[in-house]
Amino acid sequence: MSQPTSVRLTVAQALVRFLSVQYTERDGVRHRLIAGTWGIFGHGNVAGVGQALLEAGEDAMPFHQGRNEQAMVHAAVGHARQLNRLSAQAVTTSIGPGATNLVTGAALATVNRLPVLLLPGDYFATRPADPLLQQLEHPTEADVSVNDTLRPVSRYFDRVTRPQALIPSALNAMRVLADPAETGAVTLALPQDVQAEAYDWPAEFFADRVWHVRRPTSDPAELAEAVRAIRAAERPLIVAGGGVHHSEAEAALRALVDATGIPVASTQAGKGSLRHDHPADLGGIGHTGTAVCDDIARTADLVIGVGTRYSDFTTASGTLFQHPGVRFLNLNITAFDAHKLAARTLVCDAKAGLETLATALDGHRVDPAYEAEYGAGKERWEQLVTAAYRADDEHAVPTQTQVLGALDAVVGDDDVVINAAGSLPGDLHKLWRARSPRQYHLEYGYSCMGYEIPAAIGVQQATPGTPVWALVGDGTYLMMPTEIVTAVQEGLPVNLILIQNHGYASIGGLSESVGGERFGTAYRYRAADGTFSGAPLPVDLAANAASLGMDVLRAKTIRELREALGTARASDRPTCVYVETGTGGPSAPPAEAWWDVPVAETASRAAAVEAREEYDREVATRRHHL
Template sequence: MSAVATAISANAAAAPRSGAQLLVQTLDRLGVDVVFGYPGGAIMPVYDALTGGGVKHILVRHEQGAAFAADAYARATGKVGVCMATSGPGATNLITGIANAMMDSIPMVCITGNVATHLMGTDAFQEIDILGVTLPLVKHSWVVRDPADVPAVIEEAFHVARSGRPGPVLVDLPKDIQVGTTSEDFGFHIPNEIAPVDHAAIAEAEQLIRAAERPLIYVGGGVKIAGAVEALRDFAERTGIPSVSTLNALGSIRTDAPGFLGMLGMHGTKAANEAVQESDLLIVFGARFDDRATGKLAEFAPHAKVVHFDIDPAEINKLRNAHVPVVGDLKAGIEELTRRVATASLAIDPWIIRSTSNAKRNAFRYDAPGEGVYAPALLNELSKAAGDSFVAACDVGQHQMWVAQHCEFARPEAHLTSGGLGAMGYGLPAGLGAKLARPDAHVVTVSGDGSFMMNIQELATLRRYGVALKIVLLDNSSLGLVRQWQELFFAENYSEVDLSDNPDFVAVAQAFGVEAFMINQRDQVSGGIARLLAAPGPCLMHVLIDPKENVWPLVPPGKNNAEMLHDTRFEGDM
């Protein structure tokens, strides 16, 4: 018995079972609803055990799709996402999805097959040291050496993936371990570990809040991960302190809530960025001061003291020194802070009026000139039509920023995107995973013509399983965000961004058996949205937009967040 399996022994006299059977039985016992994967030689015993094993498997058409789908499934449910692949190219095709989950702190268990243990290190067919390759990209990883260890390793993997600051883990199963049998059955049980609340630090935070005249709540993705959304909303409502959000935290405070000023950062709202720059206290919940949020770090919130709540001590003082660091369970910390300050008489009414008035004065407008489709207006209307059941699984590019700026989100699980890694190709498999997780929701993949081509093969997966995902494909025949930067910062030297040779996306979708239609005029938008949302199965709305349309506002590189460029069509209004 190996060290990891010594934690607890049960059913020692059980009938012999293979490592592959133990894997499937353990996943079933842990309540895994669905696994995303793609078979191959080195993981074939697991696929043999999956038949009738009680765990639903979704066959994607590329292993990257499996990792992205598992990632989105985890984001949409709060559970651990599970994906699997064979050795060699199967395992390496998971890597981008693993990195994506690591950057955004998404709990995911990735299971790979490998060559038999006696062949490891011999350059055998489709052998690769996937443990070594992914070492910087996972919280922890295992190579199983004994079939009896399989249940213990899998249970520990789930614990590590979801505990503390969540993230992906890797379990590598050599083929001889999958086929090898054992009569032993070992489990692994770890007591729940809840980080204690730092009462002294919260008392210090209370004093700073009481003394502040321009406090601001800075919401990060850690709030959702910690299950602290309701605690955060209660704090914001009871104190009246205005709030801003990072990209990954959108929906933690409803985007239509009083006092919510929008997303901050490079493509944030004018109201959010100006409030940050003017604030005298930032109350930071589960954020990491990412460069896209802060702009020029040395000039970010220059007048503000910082109270930083986070479960990960590595984030404290990493980029911005905290006057009061509060390390520990975020939900409990926010709840105690609320109890301390909710009854206080905060002298911030002038600040509330000033910041919310600025938000109203600089609210986005949707009356852009022209008869063509204006993407921000379409996305705003789409989210309103879908209502509180709207879930956006968004790719990366201009459309990603438009979704963040213009869609309304009722909860953080409604906004799924590749935030830290910025991985194109995320949207379609993420929509697949999210729709399987929440079949009754209006799950919409929003993609661009560049991103969509990267995992377009997953249209076949939608069709195979009848997944009624809706797709909005914004097509400007270019790599829009790269083109925009080349226009603004590279003297209009448009290098390798022309995608005018795109295929007919409607015909492509229909060839996959997916309903599809195209719109290109503003008066077609409402009807197109109604048709899309009413479609009984998967459906693609191909939207032609102006190739010259840019995302505004924009903080140029090397500038602080107050130095924003704006759409000259709305000069003085945005």
């Protein structure tokens, strides 16, 4: 009996069926490319994509119910990062505010080079009603919709205005999602009438399709030049970025370092590329880096970037690398990133490139005196970490660094610690002892408040059974606690550490350092003079988390905190550990490198005048590496 050559389905039904049979393959291992779909339904997608998901069923396309559109994207990003970009999730929303709420999450995904598929509803293609509910009426461009806000933050964007246009658009969407050099947010805007329109689709459109995730190797000429540069360097330093993890290149990096003795600094995305106790692991680099790492960076004559974007924090806004003859060599799968800082380039996959480089450098090793120097610095820094974690009085209110110390004592090698914003990224980058490649999960490309809780859900979905910890301050918690409800609904035992410090503590400290005098950063009542300097607000965030369905453990002392963290890790339910931190004990060492935050050039207040004088001194050391 002959097979049918076409299948009659709606556009939405066809899209869901197509997505259910897309796969990635790397190193012989296959993953579903679109592992599930997050959704909040409204008039722009309920009768189209919503009906299609219902008809397809959970086996074909698992569905996850969200509470906030931005949070759904964050959850999908957490899932993709945990699985090294080999699997993604889709997010569907209605038109109007549901669609525009995707923009922040899309920007986060694209900035961090992480795949997510966005399926926002759009206005009628046939325009039977004009204006439609929630329609943006542009007076001179009638084809503009609010979804056009997603264009600059998407790696690929299309509006599918006819059924047959879905075929090339869907294929291009999968190509971008699966391409490690192109990936990011992908948007297919779907007019609500087109979603429900039927069409006779070629059966081949629904055949299993495997997208090979390539590992391009280095160009021979580039490799030869890179080898010459490394052999000639006296003080080389590797900067490991997120690309090391995405490529699963940790073992290749360790082999190269073991053979050559070149030390490794890590960006926020790259931390954990080496275990914290490896002799060559110097920890974080840049404004939030360790003293030993930044000291070595200042005198490095060759900086070897592996899978890094070189953000201003990593480079200390252009002031960190001070050797007069410093040069850069960048190994990156994306030519755009490889060429940063006027570098020599190795445009290739991180794992393939590191393996080839190790072979070509056979027999080369840095001077033993250099190894002894950075080894002694690493030992001194470890003593500072121990001091910051130390808790001599079990009945004292813990400081933020003591909270990290208590967590360090509880977690296992496979636990995942998630954070994105506030003062915690700096403390974690300096102090956290990463024990495995995926333990340290910091979203610092976009540093988006509210990322942590939904990302923890995405990580938990990607690797069931993995203990996951979302670390948030009160400011971040208030941004986006909504997906706690999703964790409860899905029975995902994510752990939330909620630190109460009564305001935007991180920006308060920054404000003070740049002459802003902590203006507008405290969560307090107004005082008689109109400033926010009265009593702390009487909010109870622990009660709020409990009201959303979490088990809540309140910890007032260091001892109670340790007990609560152990209980949370052993629980099979979403659990919040709530702790109000103090200021009388150990804290993280100060920043070891400068960060450029422009200060008012003229001001009448003394704090701003003094801050500008300091700014002028620091900015004078900035370099353009050419």
